[in-house]
Amino acid sequence: MQLTLTSENRLDLNHTLTSGQTFRWERIGEWWYGVVGRNVLKLKQNNSKLVFESYPEEVDKELIRSYFRLDDNLSSITRKIRKDKVISEAISSFEGLRIIRQNLWECLVSYLCATNSNIKVITQMISNLCRKFGKRIVFEGREFYLFPESKALARATLSDLTDCRLGYRAPHLRHTAQQIENGSVNLHEIMRLEYEQARRNLLGRSPGGKTLLGIGPKAADCILLFSMEKLESFPIDVWIKRLILEKYRHLFEDKFLHRLASTKSLGGGVYVATADRMRSYFGRYAGYAQEYLYSYARTRLAKVTYSM
């Protein structure tokens, strides 16, 4: 099957799949292989043609369209977020980079695992989880695994999870899986709320403690952006922090910049204030701006540690 891209729904598969949003895609030769929902997907792009296959079920164009958010009018969005020279250069360097529409549960687990880690290690953790708890599918002689159901992770023993090299995240993940499984947290309901309200729910505290262990402001923003349709969400990780301290100082007061620079990990207050400012600057598609800036920062910015 194939799908024709137009200037309205331009897509760059490589930029999109290497942007650190998802941890489940692998490039083998000229094809990208990944697992989406119940199927293995195999994709390649020739200019405006997107060729795809799937297994075991045949997926239709609509699934591809939805997954890569091809209904977002990218040229209109980039026009709206192109506020300055920095973002402008980022957009030009990564044309066709899109936000991927991820599954709620998979996204939650992925970003719970992503705390204080790096892409390579995160990919390994997720892969271990899928191999241990997900359904196996053999396609073209290769093994693939579906993403495990919440039930499977809620029932998992702690040692099964630590075997997946999750480290201190293992009890967080099990607790979170149990909250989902017993219905005390309903991701679909949270998704229906407005950004602020949804974020409060993800970070929420209940009398007994935190509802979703392992989910802080950064992880919450990623979940909101990648799986809850909150395109205004602007997650701040170390790369975006570096970029802000280098290129967007003028948006903040000196005193605040000093605080931002001096804290190794962004505490709640500093994080929220920074993210709020960036959201108000870029507007309702701030999340797209963040993705372009993130790719730009990772490839262009020198690695400097800001500690004053």
Add this chain to the structure above:
DNA sequence: GCATCACCTAGAGG
């Protein structure tokens, strides 16, 4: 609220 600290892990650099 706000700092400080501990925490799994793999890999790089001294």
Add this chain to the structure above:
DNA sequence: ACCTCTAGGTGAT
């Protein structure tokens, strides 16, 4: 060989 640091942070005190 060993340390130390870093990497898409969060939770407890």
